[in-house]
Amino acid sequence: MSNKAILEYDGKKYEFPVLIGTENEVAIDIEKLRGQSGIITLDPGFKNTGSCKSAITFLDGEKGILQYRGYTIEELSEKSSFIEVAFLLIFGELPTQVELEKFKKDIKKESMVSEEMKNILDGFPRSAHPMGVLSSLTSALTAFNPIPVNVNDPKAVYNAVCKIIGKFAVISAWAFRNSEGLPLNYSDNTVDYVENFMQLMFKIPTEKYVVSPAVVKAMDQLLILHEDHEQNCSTATVRVVGSSHAGLFASISAGVSALWGPLHGGANQAVIEMLEEIQNDGGDVEKFILKAKDPNDPFRLMGFGHRVYKNFDPRAKIIKKAADDVLESLGIEDPILDIAKHLEEVALKDEYFVSRKLYPNVDFYSGIIYRALGIPTGMFTVMFAVGRLPGWIAQWLEMREGKEPIGRPRQLYVGATKRPYVDIDKR
Numbered sequence: 001m002s003n004k005a006i007l008e009y010d011g012k013k014y015e016f017p018v019l020i021g022t023e024n025e026v027a028i029d030i031e032k033l034r035g036q037s038g039i040i041t042l043d044p045g046f047k048n049t050g051s052c053k054s055a056i057t058f059l060d061g062e063k064g065i066l067q068y069r070g071y072t073i074e075e076l077s078e079k080s081s082f083i084e085v086a087f088l089l090i091f092g093e094l095p096t097q098v099e100l101e102k103f104k105k106d107i108k109k110e111s112m113v114s115e116e117m118k119n120i121l122d123g124f125p126r127s128a129h130p131m132g133v134l135s136s137l138t139s140a141l142t143a144f145n146p147i148p149v150n151v152n153d154p155k156a157v158y159n160a161v162c163k164i165i166g167k168f169a170v171i172s173a174w175a176f177r178n179s180e181g182l183p184l185n186y187s188d189n190t191v192d193y194v195e196n197f198m199q200l201m202f203k204i205p206t207e208k209y210v211v212s213p214a215v216v217k218a219m220d221q222l223l224i225l226h227e228d229h230e231q232n233c234s235t236a237t238v239r240v241v242g243s244s245h246a247g248l249f250a251s252i253s254a255g256v257s258a259l260w261g262p263l264h265g266g267a268n269q270a271v272i273e274m275l276e277e278i279q280n281d282g283g284d285v286e287k288f289i290l291k292a293k294d295p296n297d298p299f300r301l302m303g304f305g306h307r308v309y310k311n312f313d314p315r316a317k318i319i320k321k322a323a324d325d326v327l328e329s330l331g332i333e334d335p336i337l338d339i340a341k342h343l344e345e346v347a348l349k350d351e352y353f354v355s356r357k358l359y360p361n362v363d364f365y366s367g368i369i370y371r372a373l374g375i376p377t378g379m380f381t382v383m384f385a386v387g388r389l390p391g392w393i394a395q396w397l398e399m400r401e402g403k404e405p406i407g408r409p410r411q412l413y414v415g416a417t418k419r420p421y422v423d424i425d426k427r
Contacts, residue, residue, distance in 0.1 A: 009039060023058050040410040051236060052404060056089060056394050057228045061308040066315065068228060069093070077318045082223040083107065083165075083193050086390035089228055090161055090397060103162070104193070110166030111187035111196075114144050117171070121178055130175035130382045131260040137171040139253035149248050151400040160248055161393055168252075169193065172386050173200035176379050194220045197386065202374070214329035215373060218322035222366055225315040226384055228391030234258035234265070235388075235395050240407035242396045255392045256385050265381040268367035271303035272377050275336045275343075275367075283335065285342045293352050303364030304347060305357065315362040323365045326372050340368050 005028045007014045014037050017029040027050050034040050043049045058067045066073040069088050076085050080094075087095045087103050095103060120140050124133050141164070149160040170187060177184050185200045195216050203209035229235070237258040242251040259265035278288050291299040306313050327337065344360055347353045370380050 007033075007037070007039075009037065012037070023060070034410070040412070042412050046236070051231060051407075052239065052399065053402075054231070054395070054398060055092075056391070056398060057230045059230045059308060061306070061310050064309055064311045064314045066229075073225065073314055074318060077221045077224050080224065081192070081194075082220050082227070082387075085224050085227055086165065086393075089390045089394040106158075106162040107166045107193065108187065108189040110163045111170055111189065113167050113170045113174075117144070117174075118184065121174055121184075124178060126179055126181050128179070129260075130172075130179050130379050131256065131265075131385070133175040133178060134172055134382055134385060135253050135256040135260070137175065138168070138256055139250060141167060141171075141249040142247055142253075145249065148245075151397065157397065164248060164252065164393065165389065168389050169197045169386060170200060172382050173197065175382060176201050176375075179376075179378060194223065212326075212329045214325045218319075218326045218369055219373075221322050222319060222369060222383070223387035225319060225362055226366075226387030228388070228394065232264065233261070235392060238392045238396050239399045239404075242399055243404055243407045245400075248393070248396055251396050252389065252392050255388070259385055259388065260381060265384045267302065267361075267363035268370065268384070269377045269380045271340075271364050271367035272336070272371055272380075274302040275339050278339050278343075279335055283339055285339060285346060289343075289346055289350065301343075301347070301358070303367065304353065304360055306361045309361070311357055312359045313361040316360055316365060319362055319365040319369070320360070323368050323372075326369050330372055332372050334371070337368060337372060340364075 003018050004015050005018050007016065014033070016033065019027045019029055021027070030041060041049070056069065058070075059065065068076060068085060069092060071088070071094070076088075080088075083104055084095060084100055087100065117137060117140060120137060121133065124136075145160075145163065150156045166187075174184050183205060185203050188196050188199055191199070195211055198211050198216070198219065199209045202211075231239075234255040238251045238255040241254040242248075246254075262270065278285065281287070288299065288301070291297045292301045344364070347358065347360065353359070366383075367380065370383060371377075375383065
């Protein structure tokens with residue numbers, strides 16, 4: 001394979017290095033393209049543009065492969081915990097038992113949130129979307145921690161990581177409690193991260209909170225599956241914002257806002273809304289299957305297929321079992337969930353969907369689990385953000401430690417050419 005690529009334009013040839021990734025991905029390095037030729041590339045949405053080199057996540061959409069730091073998502077979700085995988089993503093290697101216990105302990109130490117944050121939360125009405133509240137509270141953490149993270153000081157980096165992981169679960173739960181008009185809960189440092197997060201959201205002051213082990217396991221797996229996903233919209237946002245040397249909390253806040261968009265983090269919410277539409281129409285799944293097949297019908301099945309995974313979403317295979325376990329453990333009778341199971345059965349057998357590889361994806365099953373747990377649809381994207389936090393931290397840290405230049409995309413100008421100014425009385 002040649003180690004260079006040649007671009008020929010207007011009678012001139014330009015050579016550019018060809019780089020090979022560790023998983024044999026091929027990239028043409030066009031960093032000096034404009035300097036040598038005066039030409040730029042145009043790639044709306046950056047679908048074919050590599051913005052960085054990264055050692056965190058490998059994704060092969062054609063083969064249905066997802067790996068964190070070289071470990072398959074299947075093994076990690078089966079054998080590890082959310083916090084253990086967070087350590088892997090951020091620091092590069094799986095922790096020893098001693099390292100893991102210290103990491104858990106140090107995160108718990110940082111789970112107290114300043115009481116003054118409540119004053120900020122009180123400024124939001126109950127109608128405020130939890131994602132808007134979460135983005136604001138995350139940004140506000142900067143005010144309570146004004147000293148920038150020194151990325152050249154491992155201890156300072158470690159402390160900042162523990163601080164934001166510890167506090168993010170609390171403010172995420174507070175965003176939920178605010179929307180429900182419920183009193184705020186504090187962390188319980190006698191339990192692990194996921195169980196603590198659950199009690200932060202659901203514990204009622206007048207009752208003892210008990211959570212099913214199947215629910216804890218499913219939630220832990222869901223968070224692991226969402227921890228990182230290569231250079232998606234919110235992750236790229238975190239890296240670009242951080243490239244200006246904006247602080248960690250401000251960069252994460254920007255990632256939360258990017259995730260809020262319905263084209264990115266709102267897919268599992270769209271699944272439940274679709275199921276509710278089917279129920280409100282009478283619950284005839286076959287009718288909506290036919291509508292989905294009709295190219296002239298605007299209806300689309302949400303939660304099937306994936307923009308990146310062209311074969312199957314490896315995360316969906318894992319979380320399908322967790323969804324089944326949760327529904328069995330809780331014994332919930334919900335017509336919406338019955339429609340979801342029916343829809344899944346039909347789509348997995350129907351030749352139309354099978355031939356087009358429109359398999360249920362992780363958003364389909366995560367929406368089912370969240371609904372079964374009593375989490376309102378407005379909180380689905382917050383749950384996504386809690387899971388994605390370690391990935392955002394890892395990506396921010398990799399970008400800063402790699403001394404990447406400030407993000408500054410080019411453009412192809414298509415506006416008016418130079419023209420004379422017209423005085424207002426002559427327009």
